[in-house]
Amino acid sequence: MKAARSVRVPRTQGSAHSRTRLVSNTGSARTSVAANNLWQPLSSASPPRKSLNAPLAKLPLSSVLRSLLVLSVSSSSLLLKPCIYTLSLLAHPRSALWDVSKNPLLNALVKHTIYKQFNAGENKAEVQQSIQSIKDLGCRGVLLGYAREVLVGENQDAAYDAKAAQAEVQMWLDGTLQTVDMAQQGDFIYWNGHRRSSSSPTGGPPSPLMDSSIQKVCDLAISRGVRLLVDAEEQAVQPGIEAWIMKYQKYCNSQTPGHAIFYGTYQGYLRSTPATLARHLEVARTEGYTLGVKLVRGAYLKTEPRHLIWAEKEETDRCYDEVVEALLTRKYNSMLQPPTKDTPTELPPVNVIIATHNRDSVQKAHALRMQQAARGEDYGVDLSYAQLQGMADEVSCELLEGFENAENNVGITPQAAPNVYKLLTWGSVKECMGFLLRRAIENTEAVGRTKDSQIAMISEVKRRFRKAVGGN
Numbered sequence: 001m002k003a004a005r006s007v008r009v010p011r012t013q014g015s016a017h018s019r020t021r022l023v024s025n026t027g028s029a030r031t032s033v034a035a036n037n038l039w040q041p042l043s044s045a046s047p048p049r050k051s052l053n054a055p056l057a058k059l060p061l062s063s064v065l066r067s068l069l070v071l072s073v074s075s076s077s078l079l080l081k082p083c084i085y086t087l088s089l090l091a092h093p094r095s096a097l098w099d100v101s102k103n104p105l106l107n108a109l110v111k112h113t114i115y116k117q118f119n120a121g122e123n124k125a126e127v128q129q130s131i132q133s134i135k136d137l138g139c140r141g142v143l144l145g146y147a148r149e150v151l152v153g154e155n156q157d158a159a160y161d162a163k164a165a166q167a168e169v170q171m172w173l174d175g176t177l178q179t180v181d182m183a184q185q186g187d188f189i190y191w192n193g194h195r196r197s198s199s200s201p202t203g204g205p206p207s208p209l210m211d212s213s214i215q216k217v218c219d220l221a222i223s224r225g226v227r228l229l230v231d232a233e234e235q236a237v238q239p240g241i242e243a244w245i246m247k248y249q250k251y252c253n254s255q256t257p258g259h260a261i262f263y264g265t266y267q268g269y270l271r272s273t274p275a276t277l278a279r280h281l282e283v284a285r286t287e288g289y290t291l292g293v294k295l296v297r298g299a300y301l302k303t304e305p306r307h308l309i310w311a312e313k314e315e316t317d318r319c320y321d322e323v324v325e326a327l328l329t330r331k332y333n334s335m336l337q338p339p340t341k342d343t344p345t346e347l348p349p350v351n352v353i354i355a356t357h358n359r360d361s362v363q364k365a366h367a368l369r370m371q372q373a374a375r376g377e378d379y380g381v382d383l384s385y386a387q388l389q390g391m392a393d394e395v396s397c398e399l400l401e402g403f404e405n406a407e408n409n410v411g412i413t414p415q416a417a418p419n420v421y422k423l424l425t426w427g428s429v430k431e432c433m434g435f436l437l438r439r440a441i442e443n444t445e446a447v448g449r450t451k452d453s454q455i456a457m458i459s460e461v462k463r464r465f466r467k468a469v470g471g472n
Contacts, residue, residue, distance in 0.1 A: 055397035056460040058137050064460055067393060070117050071454040074440070084440045087114075091433035101430040111429050114436055117390035120144060120426040127182045127426045134389070138400040140419040141187040143229070143355075143386055146175040147427030147435045166209060173213040177220060179426070185225035188263075188353075188386075188421065189217075192231050205244050218252050222261055228252070229263035229292065229353070234300050235270070235308055242276070246283060253289035259382065260351035263292030268320035269309050270298065277323065278332070278339045285348035294353040294386075295323060299442070317361070324365050327352050328372070330379050351382040355423070357392035357449060366402055366418055382419075388439075389424035392449075394456035396420050 056064065073079045090110065093099040100107045120130040120142070131142050148171075179189050206214060221228050230245050232238055245264040252261035264280070266273050277293065284291035297316060301309065310316045322335035330347040332338045338345070354365050362385060369383060387396050399418045425435050 054460065054463055055401040056394055056456060057463075058397050058400065059393060059460075061464065063393075064457055064464075066113065066117055067390060068454065068457040068461060070114060070390065071450055071457060075451040075454045080440065084437070087433065087437040087440050091437045099430075100433065101428070107429050110433075115429050115432060118388065118424060118436060118439060119147070119432050120389070120424045122426070122428050124178075124182050128184075130424065131182075131184060131187070134422050137397075138420070139396070139422055140384065141184060141421055142389075143188040143190050143421050143423040144179055144183050145190045145423075145425045146179045147425040147432040148175055165207070169207075169209050169213055172210075173216065176217050180217065180220050180224060180226050182426065183224070183226045186227075188227045188229055189221065190229045190231060190423070192233075205240070214248060215251065218248060218262065222252060222255055227261050227263065227292070229294050230265060232265040232267050232296070232299075235272075235304060242280075246280060249284065249292060250287050250289055253284075253292065254287070256290075258290055258349060258380070260290045260292030263294045263351070263353065265294045265296060265355075266323075267296055267298035268323065269301065269316040270304075271308060271310060274319065274323060274336045275339070278336055278343075281348055281350065282339055282343060284350075285344075290349040290351055292351050292353075293327065294355050295320065295327075296355045297358065317358070320356070320358075321361055321364055324352070324354060324361065325368065328365065328368055328379065328381055328383065330381060349380060353384045353386055353421075355386040357387055357395060359392075359395050359398075359452075362395055362399065366399060369418070370402070384419040384421055386421040386423050389422040391439075392453060394453060396422065 059067075073083050089098045090100055090106075096102040098106070100110055121127040127144070131144075134142055176189065176191060183189055205211075218228065220226075228248075230241070233241055242264065245262070249260070249262045249264065253259070255261070266277050270276075281291055297320060298304075298309070310319060319335055322333055326333045326336035327347065327350055330350070332343070332345060332347065354362065356362065365383070365385075372379065385396075385399055387393075399420045402418060425432060427435075
């Protein structure tokens with residue numbers, strides 16, 4: 001799974017119109033009130049909390065207007081197809097006119113619109129400026145990836161020799177080390193599990209050269225306090241990828257007790273995910289390290305064998321939310337079940353990234369986290385939330401609003417404040433065109449969700465206009 005694909009939902013997420021005030025101040029009456037009382041609202045005796053009412057007020061006007069433009073295209077089935085066609089021409093130009101590296105006017109147009117919406121910059125100075133801007137909004141940091149595709153070990157041509165393979169690995173290593181160097185302490189670096197790390201088209205173990213390169217990245221990340229995560233892929237190759245991910249989880253996370261440096265990605269729309277995750281948790285328990293878990297909904301709905309995926313979107317939602325609940329409470333439940341009858345009921349140490357644009361799932365997790373804090377419960381689970389840069393900003397900003405409200409709430413500790421991250425890539429405009437094309441293609445399956453974001457941006461523009469002319 002491409003990291004940015006991690007937020008895709010198997011079926012379009014609808015809007016929630018009726019809201020119930022939860023401790024997170026962002027709860028959904030339709031989904032938050034569940035049989036498990038962990039999702040119930042706090043009692044009326046809870047102290048009142050100041051509400052910002054306009055979480056998108058955090059964003060600069062230029063960002064709001066650019067987002068509105070991009071989201072208006074992304075949420076329109078009429079405009080999205082021509083947009084995808086144009087991006088395809090830019091990603092695979094057949095003439096200098098469509099080559100952003102050779103056409104300076106086109107380069108400038110793309111860079112200041114769709115490129116700036118989703119990408120961090122072309123060099124270290126631009127990237128670090130973008131990271132600082134994100135942190136200035138209140139986010140903890142970023143999930144940063146290098147946009148250039150390096151197809152390590154996938155060229156099956158007879159002319160593809162060891163020298164060419166070494167050059168590709170070196171290209172991957174240089175780009176990834178640069179990315180680690182650009183990141184700041186606490187940030188994440190992500191890469192594609194198959195295309196950038198595997199020596200085999202079947203997802204087998206990395207070659208000795210690739211293995212030593214990954215260990216160099218791991219060592220630098222540990223020394224810099226930067227974390228690493230690997231995206232998931234199609235199930236045809238994912239089992240092989242998971243094997244070497246667990247190897248590097250042990251290598252990195254054993255060096256940082258209680259804290260995960262290396263993370264794997266788990267896709268909630270797969271029926272097998274709860275069993276896979278339960279098995280990995282017990283491996284980590286046995287081998288004595290903290291498991292790093294990035295939980296997404298899934299990115300390969302159109303290409304995976306259908307029987308591998310939950311039949312209905314509601315089943316994917318249930319799987320996602322109940323796995324999150326199990327991880328945050330460190331207790332197996334009806335969805336995330338112990339792999340054997342002798343497995344301890346309490347989960348081993350785990351660090352979690354909830355990587356989704358689904359507002360309901362984010363609201364539920366945050367409400368649970370805040371109720372744990374209100375009761376003085378500390379399960380020792382390091383929790384982060386992640387959304388794509390330039391998308392679902394209303395979800396990210398609602399979490400940040402919860403952060404500020406929590407600090408003014410009696411009984412809620414600062415430790416419960418959400419760690420919000422934005423996922424983005426860096427690279428030249430030319431290198432990022434493939435990434436941007438994939439974002440547009442993915443939006444064809446999430447027009448409804450994108451429409452919600454567009455409506456939120458329209459409301460924010462109206463609010464600022466009313467304020468400018470002296471209205472409420």
